[in-house]
Amino acid sequence: MLLPVFTLKLRHKIIPRMVAIGRYDGTHPCLAAATQADKVFIHNPHTRSQHFSASRVIQSPLESDVSLLNINQAVSCLTAGVLNPQLGYDALLVGTQTNLLAYDVYNNSDLFYREVADGANAVVLGTLGDISSPLAIIGGNCALQGFDHEGNDLFWTVTGDNVHSLALCDFDGDGKKELLVGSEDFDIRVFKEDEIVAEMTETEIITSLCPMYGNRFGYALSNGTVGVYDKMARYWRIKSKNHAMSIHAFDLNSDGVPELITGWSNGKVDARSDRTGEVIFKDNFSSAIAGVVEGDYRMDGHIQLICCSVDGEIRGYLPGTAEMRGNLMDTSVEQDLIRELSQKKQNLLLELRNYEENTKAESSSPLSEADGHRGIIPANTKLHTALSVNLGSETQAAHAELCISTSNDTIIRAVLIFAEGIFIGESHVVHPSIHNVSNSICIPITPPKDVPVDLHLKTFVGYRSSTQFHVFELTRQLPRFSMYALTSPDSASEPLSYVNFVIAERAQRVVIWLNQNFLLPEDTNIQNAPFQVCFTSLRNGGQLYIKIKPSGEITVNTDDIDLAGDIIQSMASFFAIEDLQVEADFPAYFEELRKVLIKVDEYHSVHQKLSADMADNSNLIRSLLVRAEDARLMRDMKTMKNRYMELYDLNKDLLNGYKIRCNNHTELLGNLKAVNQAIQRAGRLRVGKPKNQVISACRDAIRSNNINTLFRIMRVGTASS
């Protein structure tokens, strides 16, 4: 049994995920964490006598070895580490929704303080790819930015959605670190500097990422899933009803391989083997875990695993010694093994008994009503499933439809569908009332996104009066573009927007692709190239045309730029295309984007004007206050009253101004996100190198504020004509 080597109880709350350990003076590891009231506290148990004596840092009134740092804004991310290798000690990085502060705790000075328009939702510190100096990389609204120790912006790129988690990991094993980005659109993207080398789609928002070792990394989702990836393949994952607050890799059983340590929202901490996900150690806190970090907190040369709870309880664990043989839990391994084996034996015996009883029942009388009650069904009962597109009716919107029916008079009592990402929870249940049960059920399915989904079906089959049902388990795949119905072409409604590209594939292969990715009626017969197919979206009725010429030139007409991107990415992976240059035009979308860009400029200027106003007002306040106090000293109560009244009005104005600023800022953020997304979308229309070229060219165009070039890049893929 592994016991904590130290336990501390700090009287400060800790905001989840905002915990870091750093040697801010070069020798003593100190714990920094964000706490209530927009403050960061630094716990320094080593040097009790000396305190940071400066204006920014104040001594905590509650605890002698805790100092408080005022941030005055909600802290959104925090980390510590070596930012300037010449300095020889760690810097503390604190991100908020508008700024990033790199702070030198020892000297009580700012290394830099940068305004970041896209906010900082996550921060990671380290070296990225070939960039020599360590970078503080922050992830905000669709944007990633990396700063060196002087605050120079050395790295900038965009990603698909708001960033929630970041990690540095040697993903491809080349000895250099790649950046892993988990974002709100459920994707984990891997950036080799600013090139995307891999994209993995998960089932929920990725809340945490952590490098394990080699090219393995751990991840946590907002629905309570944690797991480990080995490169692009998911190694294992588990799901809990609680939420993983923090994950960390640490070798707790001294076997040379780090385990995935997870801190949960119910106060549990567990260590899981990186290979199997098996729990090798667990402990419980009385409140939710805020962060899991590691450091030599006792300064005895041994690194401890340090877990912090939101209530300020901190426990440190030393890795298990060799004598424990990795056995960190209370129970003995043998006992557990015996229990497990006996359980298996019992299960097998039960199954055997099931078969025995079954043969007994078979030899008896033919099927009767009473049998139905006991859940006896004909042995040749089969389940048919069919996926199709339903165009809907007046009462029901169009949807994809899954029809399940039995092959005889048995009824389907209920259907459970377990699938990820297309229902509100992880499952969908269809349970008709007892009057409506029959031997077939049609289930409408409306996936919100165009992703291929595995539907795991559990169908309860029996008779009307049964109290026991047979469970038929089967898996069907819902194709990626199941929400598009094949319709007859109508040239009048053909969308103006299009993408155009050439692939070196036979038309038959394209037909196969169509069959795999769309729900085509069974009798669909597609003749040889050239041909065209037309689909209607069941979500918004938008049209989609796919035309193929004998030369292999494909034109996709749709007004939905995301859909065009999805089709190109799907084709690219199906035909294993590495690089694909695409010509695209989305007049309506581009027009919208143009407006957004103009708005961004407007909001920027309003922002500056408001800042200037505020500065003016603060000067005015100062003078009014002085004059009011003067009047008081002169015992001129009337003037004093007037001055304070003015001050009051001014204060009101300031408050209003602040509200305007806030609104302005959120609008600005929204628009910036739209711009970042536009770049990302333009990238998704291409594959491989052209994709990266588009993204970097677009970025340059935005920097130089050259809107026309931006649109040209989006259209043809390059800046040069």
Place this chain on the structure above:
Amino acid sequence: MDLNLNRADYLQVGVTAQKTMKLLPASRPRATQKVVIGDQDGVVMCFGVKKGEAVTVFKTLPGQKIARLELGGVLNTPQEKIFIAAGSEIRGFTKRGKQFLSFETNLTESIKAMHISGSDLFLSASYIYNHYCDCKDQHYYLSGDKINDIICLPVERVSRITPVLACQDRVLRVLQGSDLMYEVEVPGPPTVLALHNGNGGDSGEDLLFGTSDGKLGLIQITTSSPIQKWEIRNEKKRGGILCVDSFDIVSDGVKDLLVGRDDGMVEVYSFDNTNEPVLRFDQALSESVTSIQGGCIGTDGYDEIVVSTYSGWVTGLTTEPVHKESGPGEELKINQEMQNKISSLRSELEHLQYKVLQEREKYQQSSQSSKAKSAVPSFSVNDKFILNKDDASYSLILEVQTAIDNVLIQSDVPIDLLDVDKNSAVVSFSSCDSESNDNFLLATYRCQANTTRLELKIRSIEGQYGTLQAYVTPRIQPKTCQVCQYQIKPLSLHQRTHFIDHGRPMNTLTLTGQFSFAEVHSWVVFCLPEVPEKPPAEECVTFYFQNTFLDTQLESTYRKGEGVFKSDNISTISILKDVLSKEATKRKINLNIAYEINEVSVKHTLKLIHPKLEYQLLLAKKVQLIDALKELQVHEGNTNFLIPEYRCILEEADHLQEEYKKQPAHLERLYGMITDLFIDKFKFKGTNVKTKVPLLLEILDSYDQNALIAFFDAA
């Protein structure tokens, strides 16, 4: 002194019922004892333990489910004859496994509980109690509600035969011959009875009881009246009690109390100088503990607690240390034993797996033929659906002998599913189209590996009634699922009680018409929980109920052709009126419903709600302040500048937050009930006041008792 017990699993038999495992008396003090256990396959097994391995002494052939297993013998000699109750039959075995008795009792129902004392045999089926002496019928009693357990005070000490029945309606019925001597009300439905110290304590009259809501108590059953000694409330919200035993595991010369609960908790209570029980040890097993006994079975000289669990595990919690300090060689030997055990299990498994594969193939092949049937025997689901008095919510507990894969919960009434900490399954709520398919709740619980027990919490609304269904699918091939149904009754939050306050202002609902006693009884069963399904033998019965949420009461008295319901809560009467008239119309019975409304009762109910509401409002307000105050504390460093009230909140912060978390949506429920009260009050007057409800909610938002009463009067 700390009690340190180590777990050792001995073997697994079939599913076991309550009180079906016993230890045979030892031949000499502290020597190893043999274990006898009976399971639901009907097998009685007796085994000893040698070097950690179970060695079978005898094993009978399968038969009917074994409901109870007791030891007996001539009084004042070692009690080593084994008696089992299976179906309506009692069988006796010697300790060598030779059957010496087979007694068909001719009871129409199967036996539920049994007690043996010398040549006296006490049996009970669901409602019937029978006393036999030398297998001859002696006495008979018909109980008003289900009998859960039966015991007789030690004849050799009190020199009279005093059987005690533990009945579902929260009473212990003390009998004399065929007659009821008196009833003792206990705080919950009693599930188990045992003699204190194994012999009835100093007086021989001390009786321990455990209830299905987890309470324990000691009562002295004297000839005239009961004397309550002590009671342990279930503060930690643990499971119901299934078995108790007295054994000196702490070895301090005083017998300790061993308790097994249906959530897998094993507890040891010691007695202090004032003879009050103190919790000394607890350990959680993963499934219901069906029997418990102290003794010595593993190793000579080491006492242990032997328990059997629902799925048939016999497990010891032994005082023997795991790692002996006698040198490195010894440990190696223990490991060797373990390894042997594991390898033998492994080979057994391999063999089984091969057999199962063959059978599986056969099963698959049978699906080709058109005549074959697929019949999978039902697995047993151990379920419990009970009302918790503390937070007026229902607990649904499902236990299966193998791991559960998933559970689908479906309800045709609006209910809320609450989160339970113990439950680790991943819940997912599904959208439901209520109109066409009668679904108000569809949720799946996907269980983690090795979950055999699932606990859910459900909050119902009075007046909304229907059925809750649970489809349980265990992780076993061929996959099947079983449906368990539970009624959500119209007055779901009411609980049986035996005494009510007659001084309260009451509203009365009177039913008259051409209906039989059985019919009116079935209506009461339909409306209210905890009423026995079987109509009582009397001509006229009275049941008392208490609303667990508001503490209002209901008195129901009915006979053939007449039913009278009295309650101080007008909403209760209103619900009864609606449900009864609906039921009667359904059965085409002409029913005259008369009601008498007492205006004062509304004020009285509001006054009853007042302290609860005020407390909740204050609590909510305080909890809201905690974070802000804590921030101030961090900012200023001390709290001296705060007014005492705020300082008090800070000091109690943790406690307040815990209290607040314990009762989610309590305030909303209170508001809902006040609104119902308001609507119902005027419904009886024939006015519809639904339009005034927003106004009422406004008044509740800025709550003041007098304003509320005034509003009720004025509207």
